[in-house]
Amino acid sequence: MAPQTDIPVAANVLGTIGTILWCIQLVPQIWANWRTKKTDGLPASMMFLWAACGVPFGAYAVIQNFNIPLQVQPQCFALLSVVSWVQILLYSHNWATWKATVLGVAVTVACAGIETALILTLRVLYERGNETPVIVVGVVASVLLAGGLVPPYGEIWKRRGRVVGINWVFLSMDCSGALFSLLALVVQNTFDILGGILYIVCFALEVGIFASHLIWLLRTRKVRREAREKSMTFDALAAEYEEKGEPFRFAERRPKQNKPRRGESDVEAGSDTSNDVPLREQSSAAGQVCGVGRVAKDSSSLGW
Known part of the structure; x- marks a missing residue:
């Protein structure tokens, strides 16, 4: 042009x-x-x-x-x-x-x-x-x-x-x-x-x-009305729901954390192993049922 x-x-x-x-x-x-x-x-x-x-x-x-x-x-x-x-x-x-x-x-x-x-x-x-x-x-x-x-x-x-x-x-x-x-x-x-x-x-x-x-x-008009009745802000009310562990449909979306795959133990998924004695006992019991090969696999994943 x-x-x-x-x-x-x-x-x-x-x-x-x-x-x-x-x-x-x-x-x-x-x-x-x-x-x-x-x-x-x-x-x-x-x-x-x-x-x-x-x-x-x-x-x-x-x-x-x-x-x-x-x-x-x-x-x-x-x-x-x-x-x-x-x-x-x-x-x-x-x-x-x-x-x-x-x-x-x-x-x-x-x-x-x-x-x-x-x-x-x-x-x-x-x-x-x-x-x-x-x-x-x-x-x-x-x-x-x-x-x-x-x-x-x-x-x-x-x-x-x-x-x-x-x-x-x-x-x-x-x-x-x-x-x-x-x-x-x-x-x-x-x-x-x-x-x-x-x-x-x-x-x-x-x-x-x-x-x-x-x-x-x-x-969110009802939620904000609830917050006003409690003399709170919307964010404070959302934090209150989170502290109580109650679901809040208007909570901010957060990145999804990696969840264990089906059949994968919590230890294999990267969970805390500081108190893993019960898990070891469970793995041993499972190994006795499933066979020696399964026990060896669980033992390797637990760092035995």
């Missing part, structure tokens, strides 16, 4: 609104991370992929000669994503402050350099009529943006639909920014398909996050 030559006023207005929202959308999330010193439920891969997305998306916007607000937007988006990514390294992965900061600065400089190189290289090819490289860059940007919104769905699945760690003000601003930016493309003289896909994917996946948490709220 040829670059834009005449930008309507409406496109600039809508693009400006979208840019303002996307320029500050991560500020509430960054503030919440700093205030609570917690980033549980906010995947580092999400923010890193978003920071990486700013490189091809920024190059694509400049080469396609989008309205100025839409050209500025990817740069701010990528920078704020790097800041949030560094916070996750600090609070969830216990990195040293200096180490996380240096890495964040290095990633920012690398992204700026790569984007500049892409613009200078691909613009020449684009002006000569070769649109393929620019299209590839746009596709990569869309994939990275969509890919960044996939890890939160893993966290949502683990918590059975509950959204934790994602600031709702941030998500609302991000979703609105995608919508206004999409409208800015719609009112341009020609609609940019790849740019439109990028915003549509972002908007749809974020609406999915809202919907997931809303469904979780509906499913």
